[in-house]
Amino acid sequence: MSSGRKSLGHQKIEIKKMSSESNLQVTFSRRRSGLFKKVDEFCTLCDAKIALVVFSPSENVFSFGHPNIDTVIDRYLSRIPPQNNDIMQFIEARHKTNVCEINDQLTQINNTLDVEKKLGDELSHLQKEYETQFWWTCSHNRMNWIQLEIFKKALKEFRNLVAQHTDRLVI
Template sequence: MVGTGKRERIAIRRIDNLAARQVTFSKRRRGLFKKAEELSILCDAEVGLVVFSATGKLFHFASSSMKQVIDRYDSHSKTLQRSEPQSSQLQSHMDDGTCARLKEELAETSLKLRQMRGEELQRLSVEQLQELEKTLESGLGSVLKTKSQKILDEISGLERKASITPFPNCSS
């Protein structure tokens, strides 16, 4: 029967032909990355995917940032290794506690960021305002130092270029 529209299943085994293997890798990698992105969007999941080709080339996808995903994985793995829960119920409570702790940390960090932007300062005491001022001054000092160094580096680069490049209409 011709044109039944059914796809034939292929055996899942190593493809011997190098060119066919590379084409299959490329197509399946794109499909895998698309599925990872869809999972992230549809389910609001934090997804990290790392793939190394047979030649050692790295391909990766992260719904937020790969560093955040890996840090979260490391943190979660260490928590699991330390506790070795006796039951899934204990695991569930631990996850709830971890989630609550992370939400609290996020709220605190968000508040500190808003305060560094000059927002929500009314609740701070004089001592807290002085500490915030010191933090901002220190940060500003680092920014200014880095900016100055980059400007000096650019000037040095331009001076080197100017000394190498002969100017037209100038006699030596």
Template sequence: MVSKKKTQGRQKIEIKKIENKNSSQVTFSKRRTGLFKKACELSVLCDVEVATIVFSNNNKAFCFGHPSIENVLHRYLHNSSSSSLLSFSSSSISRVSDASVLEEFNREYMEAVKELEEKKKALNMEDFQHSSQPWWEYINVDFGMELEELVHMKIALEELRKKVLAKVKDRQDHELMIMANNNTNSDGFMATAQLPLNSTM
């Protein structure tokens, strides 16, 4: 009988201050990136506005925000009644924010949004293929559509209507032609059947 090697399993990391300066900087960089990614995921999954600000030991600020750090802070300060918060202006955030980090995570956010929209379209198409409802029931014009998108949809639907009407007319003309040919053949057969036969007697 082979005995299994016993392991300690997953160990819980003790949360305490990292005394080594180099290790602290590495951990700060990794954890900060992970924090920003989580904030990005939250904004995509829940369709919410997010602002995250982290200050290093050197008093350097790293920021991530959607749609932008300034927009979220303006909204927060506008809804806050604290006078101390009002002195924390967006201009100070602009000075301390790391533009390269913000740009990178905003780029990742836009890619995540695009991927999410593609997955939504794929799911909607799958639902449509397995549903007896007409396709236009899946178009929700009351949510998430800008005026420009509605105008483009209106133009597209008008063009679709023209094509459908033209197709219906072609089908109707084709059916009428077939019916006319059938009637002609039927009348010709009946006329031939009524002709007197020549007697050879």
């Protein structure tokens, strides 16, 4: 008997490394942004001091720190409690704003780069399709032996047609 459910609901998926490099980079960019947002929310809600360093698949480094990454790392390494100073809080807030703006800009640039890479891949694919379909339009250096023979025969036939046509025009 049916219970009225049309889907299996939330399913657990297997977590494994992606095989496609372009998908890996796009997923990394999106997940990194989400991770930084979650860490920022955690800092705001819990007044936690956090330093996060992430290396992308292409070895780029991304960091997030609250109040800033240097303060958190210095505190971790030296175990010195933070000082409650209004000027320091202002500097840290300003630094955090700058880091967030730069991270947003970097995310936008990475997304644009991903789109441009996809367009480049599509153009390369279309060029290969075009060269496969219209092989005689590509450079003779890129033709194989069979294509060169066919091309040679077509040129001879074309020469004969031109000669016949010019003979008719002269008479």
